Structure formats: C-alpha cells, structure tokens
Amino acid sequence: MVKDDLVIGWFNNDKDTVFKKIIIYKNNLNIQVFVSKVIVNVEGIMQTATDFEDIEKIIAIVNNLQACSGTGLDKSPQSVACYGYVDAKKPGTSFTDSRCTVCSKERKNMIDLQRIYTLRQREIKKKLKKQKSIGRVKNITRKNSRLNNKVFKLKEKVGLLKQKCATASAAVIENELTRLPESQQEAVRACFAAAKLKDPKGNRYSINWIYECLLVKIKSRKVYEHLRTKKILALPCIDTLGKYISKMSGQYGFQQAIFDLLAKKANCMAPEDKRGILLLDEMKLSESVSFNKKTLKVNGLVNLGNYTPEHQINSKGDHALVLMYQPFRGKWVQALAVFLSKGCASSTVLHKIVMECVILLERSGFHVDGIATDGATWNRSMWTKFGISSENVSCEHIHDSSRSLWFLSDFPHLIKNFRNCIVKQSEFWVI
Numbered sequence: 001m002v003k004d005d006l007v008i009g010w011f012n013n014d015k016d017t018v019f020k021k022i023i024i025y026k027n028n029l030n031i032q033v034f035v036s037k038v039i040v041n042v043e044g045i046m047q048t049a050t051d052f053e054d055i056e057k058i059i060a061i062v063n064n065l066q067a068c069s070g071t072g073l074d075k076s077p078q079s080v081a082c083y084g085y086v087d088a089k090k091p092g093t094s095f096t097d098s099r100c101t102v103c104s105k106e107r108k109n110m111i112d113l114q115r116i117y118t119l120r121q122r123e124i125k126k127k128l129k130k131q132k133s134i135g136r137v138k139n140i141t142r143k144n145s146r147l148n149n150k151v152f153k154l155k156e157k158v159g160l161l162k163q164k165c166a167t168a169s170a171a172v173i174e175n176e177l178t179r180l181p182e183s184q185q186e187a188v189r190a191c192f193a194a195a196k197l198k199d200p201k202g203n204r205y206s207i208n209w210i211y212e213c214l215l216v217k218i219k220s221r222k223v224y225e226h227l228r229t230k231k232i233l234a235l236p237c238i239d240t241l242g243k244y245i246s247k248m249s250g251q252y253g254f255q256q257a258i259f260d261l262l263a264k265k266a267n268c269m270a271p272e273d274k275r276g277i278l279l280l281d282e283m284k285l286s287e288s289v290s291f292n293k294k295t296l297k298v299n300g301l302v303n304l305g306n307y308t309p310e311h312q313i314n315s316k317g318d319h320a321l322v323l324m325y326q327p328f329r330g331k332w333v334q335a336l337a338v339f340l341s342k343g344c345a346s347s348t349v350l351h352k353i354v355m356e357c358v359i360l361l362e363r364s365g366f367h368v369d370g371i372a373t374d375g376a377t378w379n380r381s382m383w384t385k386f387g388i389s390s391e392n393v394s395c396e397h398i399h400d401s402s403r404s405l406w407f408l409s410d411f412p413h414l415i416k417n418f419r420n421c422i423v424k425q426s427e428f429w430v431i
Contacts, residue, residue, distance in 0.1 A: 075110065079103045082100055082103050183212060186208050189209070193205075193234070194234035203236070205244075210236070210241070213235055214241060253303065253337055255337070266365025266366055273327060276367070276368065276369070277325075277369060277370040278368050278371045279324045281373070281410075282321050282322070285319060287300070287317070288316075289301065300317060301313075302314075302316070302342050303339060304349055305339065315342045317340035318343065319344055320338055321340075321350075323338075323353070325366065328369075336360075344378050350378065350379065350382040359398060362400070363399075369404075370407065375409050375410065376413075393407055394407065
C-alpha cells in the first residue's frame with residue numbers, strides 16, 4: 001500500500017480498534033471497504049472515485065454499515081457466503097439487526113435442523129422406552145403365566161391329596177393317631193369331625209374332649225376364646241359347655257364309672273406306679289335343701305349310701321365325707337366318692353365305707369397300702385374296729401391276706417388342734 005493513499009476509518013471506543021475503513025488508492029483511485037478487517041463488496045459503491053462527491057457518497061454508505069455477527073452458533077459461526085456487513089439503511093433492516101440475510105437464513109436453517117434432530121431423538125427415546133415397557137410387560141406376562149401354571153399344578157396336587165384322604169379308611173387314620181399322645185388324639189378327632197360338617201352348629205363332641213375343653217376354659221377364658229374364634233382347635237362355645245355340664249349329674253356314694261376308668265388307666269401303668277394310700281376327711285357344710293326339677297329329687301338330705309342310719313333318713317346333711325386316692329409316684333390324685341351326713345359319720349359307718357372303697361380300688365387294679373385320716377375320735381374309733389392300737393399300726397389287708405394295711409395319722413391335724421386350743425383359751429401357762 002502506497003503512503004499517499006487516502007484512508008478513512010471508524011474507531012470503536014469499546015475495544016479501541018478500527019472496525020470500518022475505506023482505502024482509496026492514489027495510483028488508480030480504486031476503492032476498497034473493510035469491515036472487521038475483511039474486504040466487503042458493498043452494493044452502491046463504485047470501483048473508482050472520480051471526485052469528492054463520490055467519496056462523500058461512499059462515506060455515507062459505509063457509515064450505515066454494521067459488521068455481521070454471523071450465525072451465533074458454535075457449530076458454524078459464520079456462513080461461507082456471508083456479506084460481512086449489514087446495511088442499516090436498506091429497506092427491511094435497522095441498526096438493531098446484526099446479521100446479514102445469508103447468515104440469518106443459515107442460522108434459521110441450522111436451528112430448524114437442530115429442532116428436527118431433537119424431535120427425532122425424543123421420538124427415538126419414546127420408542128426405546130415403549131420397547132422397554134413392552135419387554136417388561138412380556139416378562140411380567142411370562143412370569144404370571146408361570147405362576148398360574150404352578151398354582152394350577154398345586155391345586156391338582158391338593159385335589160389328589162383330598163381324594164386320597166377321602167378314600168383313606170377310618171382304621172388307617174386311627175392307626176396313625178395311636179402314635180400321638182391321648183390329648184392330641186382327641187384334638188385331631190375333634191378337628192376331623194368338624195371338617196365333615198357343613199354347619200358347625202351340628203357338631204357333637206366326645207366326653208373326653210369336653211373335659212379337655214373345660215380344663216382349658218378354667219385355666220384361661222381368653223385363651224379358650226382365642227383358640228375357638230381363630231379356629232385353631234374345634235372347641236365348643238361357652239354355652240355348649242354349660243349344656244354339657246348341666247347334663248353331668250353328680251351323685252353321692254361310689255360311682256362304678258369312676259372305678260371303670262381307673263381300671264382302664266391301670267392297664268397302661270407300671271406296677272410300681274399303681275401303689276398308694278386312701279385319704280379321707282370331713283368338712284362342715286351349711287344346711288340347705290333344694291328340689292331338682294330335672295331329676296325330680298330333693299337334694300341336701302343325708303346320703304351315706306347303703307350305710308345311712310335309720311334315724312338320719314330325711315334329715316338335713318351338714319357334713320361331707322370325701323375319699324381320695326393318691327399314688328406314691330406321680331403328681332395325680334383321684335377323688336373317689338363323697339357322702340353327706342348329719343354331723344360326723346360314726347365309726348361303724350366309716351369302717352364299712354373304707355372297706356368297700358379298698359375293695360373297689362383293688363379290683364380296679366390299684367393297690368391300697370395305707371389309710372390316712374386325722375386324729376378325730378370317730379376316726380380313732382374306726383381304727384379300733386380294724387384292730388389298730390398304739391402297739392399295732394397295721395392289720396391284715398382286706399383284699400389280699402399276704403399284705404398289710406397300714407393306718408397313718410394326719411400330723412398337720414395335731415398342729416391344727418394345738419392352734420385351736422391356744423386360740424380358745426384366754427390365757428395359758430407354759431411350764
């Protein structure tokens with residue numbers, strides 16, 4: 001460039017640089033326009049300048065030019081065919097426009113392409129998501145089908161087991177039940193009986209099972225109701241138990257059913273577990289007479305069985321005589337009989353009752369080796385009838401002559417008598 005060439009520039013205050021300039025060469029008066037250091041061909045500017053008017057026109061045109069900012073996108077900052085400037089005086093443009101028409105079009109095209117690409121990517125993601133959901137549905141469907149097949153096979157298996165149970169004979173079931181304890185046998189039988197009924201109100205229970213139910217209810221009513229309401233066991237309701245109890249008639253004297261049950265119990269016991277003593281004691285009762293509408297009998301009168309004295313017939317009873325058997329081994333005891341008398345039973349009556357009770361126990365399979373009573377005078381008199389004295393505390397056994405029958409005094413009764421003596425006396429002396 002020649003030193004005498006004419007240079008006209010526009011200074012940018014913000015960046016301290018010249019961003020527009022016009023160069024008119026002296027040799028041939030050719031004109032070049034630079035915008036942002038790039039030569040641009042501006043419409044309306046001639047190639048050469050002939051006079052000062054041409055230069056003024058060129059200056060006015062260049063003064064309206066703005067540098068093109070390009071597309072504003074990182075991928076393609078500027079179009080290849082970019083004009084490099086923006087004419088603010090051109091119709092349809094203003095000073096706020098910073099892009100040429102070529103860059104504007106390329107920017108719009110690129111934004112449209114980006115939008116189309118984004119939409120396609122969204123559609124692809126939706127398709128992939130749909131395919132995944134379809135795959136999950138297929139997997140769940142297969143899993144559900146497998147579970148349904150498994151349930152169907154299990155139902156078939158349960159049906160076969162039900163058929164086998166239905167065809168199984170009662171003898172086979174009873175044979176299997178013998179392996180269980182007696183209480184569990186009763187529970188299983190009650191459950192089987194309840195399963196055969198459509199209506200639980202028509203169920204019937206065995207006496208042994210009723211006894212077990214009564215024991216559970218006595219120990220805990222809440223536990224009984226829980227087992228019954230949750231159908232853990234086939235238990236009757238409380239009202240049904242009351243009806244069964246009302247049908248059980250208690251009687252005075254010896255009941256043959258008790259000794260029959262003891263005979264069955266003795267058959268499954270070892271010989272050393274069947275030996276024990278006979279206990280008898282009396283207790284004071286309040287006189288009371290009532291009429292039983294079910295049995296049409298009067299309760300509360302003297303009842304000593306076949307040994308009731310004639311002068312006490314139709315008299316109100318006020319003493320109860322209780323007999324109980326207790327083995328030497330084991331924790332169980334068995335009440336044998338109860339009698340109702342007017343006052344304490346005489347030694348003659350006691351002698352006969354004890355003899356009958358010992359004979360009944362021996363016949364049922366249990367051995368009575370001793371008789372225990374308190375030290376009351378009527379009991380001592382009964383001992384005398386058996387030949388018991390201070391020198392002789394046993395006699396020949398009633399049922400087996402090779403054995404002896406021993407008589408024992410209730411030692412705590414002596415302590416009770418001593419206490420009563422102290423309480424009755426207002427004062428006493430200790431020597």
